[in-house]
Amino acid sequence: xxxxxxxxxxxxxxxxxxxxxxxxxxxxxxxxxxxxxxxxxxxxxxxxxxxxxxxxxxxxxxxxxxxxxxxxxxxxxxxxxxxxxxxxxxxxxxxxxxxxxxxxxxxxxxxxxxx
Amino acid sequence: xxxxxxxxxxxxxxxxxxxxxxxxxxxxxxxxxxxxxxxxxxxxxxxxxxxxxxxxxxxxxxxxxxxxxxxxxxxxxxxxxxxxxxxxxxxxxxxxxxxxxxxxxxxxxxxxxx
Numbered sequence: 001x002x003x004x005x006x007x008x009x010x011x012x013x014x015x016x017x018x019x020x021x022x023x024x025x026x027x028x029x030x031x032x033x034x035x036x037x038x039x040x041x042x043x044x045x046x047x048x049x050x051x052x053x054x055x056x057x058x059x060x061x062x063x064x065x066x067x068x069x070x071x072x073x074x075x076x077x078x079x080x081x082x083x084x085x086x087x088x089x090x091x092x093x094x095x096x097x098x099x100x101x102x103x104x105x106x107x108x109x110x111x112x113x114x115x
Numbered sequence: 116x117x118x119x120x121x122x123x124x125x126x127x128x129x130x131x132x133x134x135x136x137x138x139x140x141x142x143x144x145x146x147x148x149x150x151x152x153x154x155x156x157x158x159x160x161x162x163x164x165x166x167x168x169x170x171x172x173x174x175x176x177x178x179x180x181x182x183x184x185x186x187x188x189x190x191x192x193x194x195x196x197x198x199x200x201x202x203x204x205x206x207x208x209x210x211x212x213x214x215x216x217x218x219x220x221x222x223x224x225x226x227x228x229x
Contacts (some may be wrong), residue, residue, distance in 0.1 A: 009155065027194075043205060043220035044158075052164065087192055090157055101146040101209060102173065103218065105157035 002027040002093050006106035014114050016028030019063075021109050024071060033074040034092040034103070035065055044090065050074065061085070066067040086113045117141050121206050128196040128228045136191040136224050142177070145211040147189040151175065151202040158205065164189055165211075168228035174187030196228045 007022035025031060032051050036044040055067040061084075065076045074091060090101025091106040122137045140147065148163040150173075160173030164183040178200060180192040189208075193200060203225050209220035 004157075035221075036217075042217075043222045044207075044222075046217035049217050086204060092158075099130060101163055103148070103150075103158075104174075105150075105159070107155055107157045 001006075002031070002104045004091050004093050004104055004106035005108050006089075006091050007015060008109055009107065010110045010112065012112040012114065015083055016080050017040040019076070019081045019085065019111065021089050021091075023065075023074045023076065023106060023110065024072055024110075025074060025091070025093045027093055027095060029095040032094045033067060035063070035064075035074075036078050036090045036092060037061075038088045038090065040087075047089075049077070051107065081111075081113045083086045083113050083115070086111055119206055119208055119219050119221035119226050121204075123224060124222065125225050126227070128193070128226065130196060130198060130228060132183075132196050133148075134193050134196065136193075136204055136206075136226070138189045138191065138221060139187050140189075140206075140208040140219070142219065143186060144208035144219070145186070146209045147183065148173070148207050148209075149179070149181065149189070149191045150155075150205045150207065152205060153202050161191065177178070192212060193226075196213065198228045200226065201228045202226060 003026045005024045034049045035047040050067045058064045063078045088110045092103045092105045116153045119140045145166045149161040150158040152158045162181040206221040209218045
């Protein structure tokens with residue numbers, strides 16, 4: 001079984017400030033971890049992913065995330081927020097092998113960026 | 116290359132009606148899935164398919180049927196619509212090779228059951 005918890009359903013930052021969106025997961029197998037972004041009335045777009053190897057992964061739009069196995073965390077960060085980053089962000093986990101297609105999502109975090 | 120195409124984009128149904136949400140992908144992906152998105156609950160897996168002729172249930176399968184007769188298409192059928200099925204539905208696909216590439220999502224179908 002696998003699950004994802006995103007800490008904070010709403011996060012508000014000022015433009016230029018650090019963005020930190022928190023994600024903790026549980027998985028009975030080595031996880032594949034993902035962050036997706038959803039802009040209003042659109043589908044989900046992959047920001048970044050962790051499968052194996054380097055634990056610090058870089059994604060699109062300046063976002064990065066670090067896989068910390070000991071903390072079962074995969075927090076998403078961006079050094080300097082931009083107004084265009086305002087969206088809802090979802091953390092997701094899947095198992096490898098034949099289970100990798102079964103994504104389990106967190107409940108989402110809405111990011112607001114203030115001028 | 117259209118990616119994942121969902122139709123319709125919007126639909127209003129009366130309780131008890133049936134309908135099919137269409138999903139097609141042109142990337143030759145083996146895996147396809149249906150998710151529903153509800154406020155504060157993220158996305159939950161309804162059904163998925165690992166290839167033509169093979170389907171399986173996800174987390175919330177009740178009230179929905181699927182079939183996969185071709186690699187390209189993965190329709191979702193609501194047998195007898197209920198207000199609890201009011202949601203936004205997303206279809207997604209992923210290739211078997213290159214695991215961990217992440218799903219490609221369609222733009223969604225917003226369904227209201229009255």
